[in-house]
């Protein structure tokens with residue numbers, strides 16, 4: 001009998017084209033996503049060497065990072081120009097490159113456009129048991145569906161375009177198990193923040209994480225995507241969740257998912273993927289759902305997590321000297337003082353969006369808190385759906401009217417305020433309650449201060465004007 | 476990638492230590508669409524100073540850069556190697572390099588030559604007036620005087636540089652195994668290529684395979 005294997009090992013084994021002497025392998029890549037920022041030089045490289053895209057049919061390009069989230073067409077339906085010259089150029093280059101190389105492309109003007117990591121699952125391009133890459137670190141999100149998915153650099157993008165393979169060394173494995181049932185007001189975002197708070201921002205370095213346990217099994221695909229998305233913030237190469245009936249039900253009938261006989265065959269294979277009983281992980285971490293509360297970050301690393309009922313930690317409370325110094329630097333940057341209650345911290349901006357939390361469930365959760373309330377004075381609150389299809393669905397459910405009636409801005413899909421590459425930015429010294437995944441120094445604009453939290457918590461912050469416990473506004 | 480066996484000519488006699496990727500190419504240049512053209516942004520902050528080395532006509536277009544310890548530290552941006560290549564640098568000589576930078580340099584046909592500090596100091600002196608030669612055949616750095624320093628390079632990287640092989644090219648040479656894998660994939664997991672509904676996607680282009 002073959003020895004028991006993990007989900008990661010099964011997917012890896014199924015994609016080995018060739019084993020090399022030094023232990024690395026040539027790995028076949030089933031799915032390649034492209035966006036405008038990290039692909040232009042890869043196409044340029046192909047062009048210079050007279051090469052082609054080996055498998056355009058396994059490739060999909062979508063613009064997202066640079067796109068403004070304001071209206072894209074005028075009243076007559078004509079495309080509006082993009083003011084930032086460099087952004088406009090990067091976006092135009094993507095259009096030119098996909099046309100020249102015959103790569104399937106979802107244009108900015110299509111309803112199917114969105115953040116690349118929202119579009120993949122939504123279109124059924126992301127499938128269980130596939131290897132998937134993109135020149136973007138949050139490619140880890142797709143692991144939520146049982147894919148082995150990770151971010152790559154521009155030379156590797158070129159390598160995949162030309163050869164549909166990558167030279168990779170196997171990673172170590174880590175199981176993160178969350179058992180029990182989530183408490184009132186606790187969401188997938190709180191779970192992943194709790195995990196990163198526990199393992200640390202470098203805790204997963206060199207590993208591929210598999211998220212397991214009752215809590216993960218009970219989550220929708222949307223919630224699972226939120227969790228796998230932030231694997232990279234825990235330092236892991238990738239994060240995976242075993243595919244199950246929830247995954248299959250989500251995928252069935254999606255435009256690019258297998259159909260008919262193929263579907264049945266695919267599901268049969270996907271059912272063999274979950275880790276075998278007795279499979280060994282290099283590291284195991286366990287969390288109890290009962291210990292997880294609505295949470296948020298206080299500092300400039302995603303590991304700086306506290307429950308909303310907590311307060312700003314004192315740098316002295318950290319054991320090692322470098323952590324103490326880092327905490328002090330974070331607090332200075334964030335403009336916070338030790339001992340301050342998180343719930344007393346006022347905010348000026350709210351961002352509900354990003355590839356972590358911009359799917360329909362996220363918008364529903366935020367809308368249920370916003371419903372019948374008003375955005376507090378002096379607060380600017382943005383809701384940015386992850387894709388045109390999410391936007392449409394939300395509008396069909398009337399969520400847009402709930403948001404706009406409450407004083408939120410309802411925008412076009414894109415990365416938006418997640419990173420300061422398009423016009424949506426947080427001004428220096430101002431504070432943002434954000435559903436995105438990175439609270440690094442300057443991430444939302446030079447001098448911006450970010451608190452990561454769930455969509456419902458972000459809505460609670462918007463209507464109270466401070467970081468707030470969503471449980472007090474629910475029900 | 477261009478094959479390179481010998482890089483000979485003037486060299487920037489710099490010698491600076493801990494030159495990080497922000498110095499090589501500042502972050503605001505990352506919003507570009509080409510590898511080429513980044514030479515304009517290379518060492519932008521250094522060039523802002525009057526009388527700097529990089530704008531000195533004596534060294535204009537030099538194919539070699541001589542630097543101090545820990546060259547290329549900082550972020551993993553490949554733009555640093557692109558910027559150097561674009562300004563015409565084909566070899567960098569230093570006592571040590573950041574791993575990521577030397578990997579990126581190699582991927583872009585730039586030879587990174589590690590020599591002891593004394594040798595680097597001497598070369599900085601010579602390069603102020605005379606040319607320097609880096610030879611991959613003999614694995615030496617020489618000057619018009621009696622200087623002759625040998626250096627080492629990973630055998631695989633040396634071969635790639637000398638034969639103008641790049642990683643993409645090497646993998647492409649394995650076309651047969653990749654095609655075999657794809658055949659098997661087509662039988663075992665046919666749904667991978669059989670994407671059901673591409674309607675609404677733009678697919679055109681002369682460069683389709």
Ligand code: SF4
Nearest residue numbers: 138354355415418419
């Ligand atoms: S939403 Fe943010 S994290 Fe996600 S792909 Fe865009 S910029 Fe990256």
